[in-house]
Amino acid sequence: MADTTSTLDEFNEVSDPSLRARIEDFLVDYVHTVDDARIPEWPDYFTEDAFYQITTRENHDAGLPIGIMQCTGQGMMKDRVKALYEANIFEPHVYCHLLGRPRIHEETPGLYRARTNFQVTRTMQNGDRELFATGKYLDVIACDGTTPKLQDRRVVLDSRRVDILIVYPL
Template identity: 45%
Template sequence: MGTVIHRITESQARQLISDYTYTIDDGAVSEWPTYFTEPCLYRITTRQNHEMVMPLSIMLCDNQAMLYDRVEAIEKANIFEPHYYRHVVSESKVIGKTDTEIQMETSFICVRTMLDGRVTVFATGRYSDHIVLDEGRCLFRSRVVILDSSKIDTLIAIPL
């Protein structure tokens, strides 16, 4: 019997992106770290910083422990007005692919709804994702959120 080789598919990667988005939008932020490998990278930056290859980040987590710390801060320490996100994402564009890894970019718009009914466009930009197969599961090795605007709302409490 030969070794079974698992190959990543575009469909699996797109499903990961979709599942991630619904998890954030449904408020299940405690599940957020489970979408990443160990080690991993989650970074929010601006388009200008990304294009200039500047390391400045609005949010930076480079391992799962930091992701879980972020979740704990959201659930227990940070005080912010309750709100909800709703993402609309584009079809993902494949940037590179091997048997076990895929790099994709996906445009997004995120609308924030406050409990009083106020609705605002919170963020627009793109995700630059490095997705891998890890023990048969499709996970993010890195997710870089590249925001179109350098004008950032101070209420980035929940991951994009």
Template identity: 30%
Template sequence: MDFQTYFELNQLYARYARALDAADWEAWPEFFIDHCVYKLQPRENHERGFPLATLAFDSKGMLKDRVYGIRETLFHDPYYQRHVVGVPLAHKVDADGRIHCEANYAVLRTRLSKESTVFNVGRTLDEVVPTPEGLKFASRLVVYDSEMIPNSLIYPI
């Protein structure tokens, strides 16, 4: 992978985290291609090869539907989240430019008038593809370490 592509990959991860931290939910699906996969799965299920995931979406349309749910139908105590994302590790680049990569992450959550807490930690296993608009996720598997998720998982990771 050349330096420019690696720089763009780092920018993709940074812009993604920034959009989520800013609660820019409408921007979230735009980080993905139309026929994408986005899953959140506990580490135990992933390591055992079990398919059960906490959330599973298989198109940009489904991601947009989740945004609608966040904005219009889900009621919860508001909170802020802050993503701390490690430097992406590229494992392989296919001949068509598809990048197989991963990064560690931690999400901190702050409820109004309360202290910040660690909400979720793990790693993402990603496939990133070049598009005319720049690099985008074709697949994002979020493997979180803990089997316990406080309350319900509202916002994307």
């Protein structure tokens, strides 16, 4: 599990425009995959041993390890996806993510930290829409010259009031 408590200012900001574009495109592709309900593809955005967590700002700032949703490794992520289609019962809905421009910094060669603010609107099957979640992604991204992969993604929600219907990953 990577330490995501460091500030991005401790690392060198990525200045290579092609690398920055590749990472930004990767982050946008991730949310499009979720927004387009291509959830079986979701684990492919992570390294084999990746960590994924949805938590609140309050818990994150206090250093509390409790998450609303947490997966360690692609295997656990694939199990979660399988449960969505075979075990869980929920009202159909879709997400629409809006992303801020990410701040991307190099931690070590081939390993990058990024912070991206987000808003997610949820539309239910009956057409009702609501602002579902706001917050920030705190990412550790492995990018060794090929396709970037998330090594660690912390989804830090601004509010501790969380709808019980977090079915899909954010």
